[in-house]
Amino acid sequence: MSHDRMELHLHLEGAAPPAFIAGLAAEKTIDLTGVFDADGSYSFGSFARFLEVYEAATSVLQTPEDYRRLTRVVLEEQAAQGILYTEAFLSPEFCGGGDLSAWAEYLAAIREAAEEAEEQDGVILRGIVTAVRHFGPERARMSAACAQETAGDWLVGFGMAGNERVGRTGEYAYAFDMAREAGLRLTSHAGEWDGPQAVADALDHLRVERLGHGVRAVEDDALVDRLAEAGTVLEVCPGSNIALGLYPDWRAHPIERLRARGVRVTVSTDDPPFFHTSMSREYDRLAEAFDWDAAEFRTLNRVAAEAAFCDDTTRARLIEALEPKDA
Ligand code: ADE
Ligand code: ZN
Secondary structure, eight states: OOOOEEEEEEETGGGOOHHHHHHHHHHTTOOOTTTBOTTSSBOOSSHHHHHHHHHHHHTTOOSHHHHHHHHHHHHHHHHHTTEEEEEEEEOGGGSSTTOGGGHHHHHHHHHHHHHHHHHHHOOEEEEEEEEEGGGOHHHHHHHHHHHHHHOSSSEEEEEEESOTTSSOGGGGHHHHHHHHHTTOEEEEEESSSSOHHHHHHIIIIIOOSEEEEOGGGGGOHHHHHHHHHHTOEEEEOHHHHHHTTSSSSGGGOTHHHHHHTTOEEEEOOBSTTTTTOOHHHHHHHHHHHHOOOHHHHHHHHHHHHHHOOSOHHHHHHHHHHHSOOOO
């Protein structure tokens, strides 16, 4: 397989295989009753329950060494999926039970694993510190302080995930201002569970240049035009949206309508083991549903390379990898 896929929206903890989490739980004798199905998959029936199970599963990640191991496992899978470049959401909130004072040590462990993986498999990782919206604006500012402390050529962005129906978006503006002042690039989940107004609010209040999901913008024509004109990039995760019940099937997913109207879309897997997906599965289903060919996927990856938060030397490597190869 060639290594020329780009993934801009992957939660590091959300990419943990259930067997990895179950193994750590057993090592630490942590009770994870209710987290897994009988077949060992993550078990949830709603978005609210998904967030609870996610937090229970991540509670076993208690040391920098746990994160080093997790990063290696996740990057092995990225290599197997032909993904050259990944931006991972890293949440200081989930590192060691919410004590943010050790954040720099966790980040160092993640980076060390990323450097090993790059040397071994050629895969490139960059980090985006991610606040958890339903923990509230004050904790979001604490995550932004973590991002400020470690901002640089590896920790390249700041974002927000979690339940977008909690709180008013404007309450999080200060955290995003802190990150912007530290030179970080900005993205936020919006327009996944909440409607088009949430997308407009993220643009107006958080002044993000990319949106996590953003797909519900399709419900407002003027907003779709605004996204197209501004060149805002959507980190679209179709398999995640379908698994969580936002859309009944692949053909009903709005990614094709958004793309056809000139919105810059990319494809990611979000939390692949939770949603029984992988980048290969996303590509196969999109090709089936919308008749997308190799040129279409090359365009998606080109958009992702252009919108990546990495430095321009790294970006040039990504764009080079996308050049058609002589047979
Ligand atoms: N955290 C991890 N995955 C998420 C998603 N799909 N939406 C919101 N928060 C998340
Ligand atoms: Zn996400």
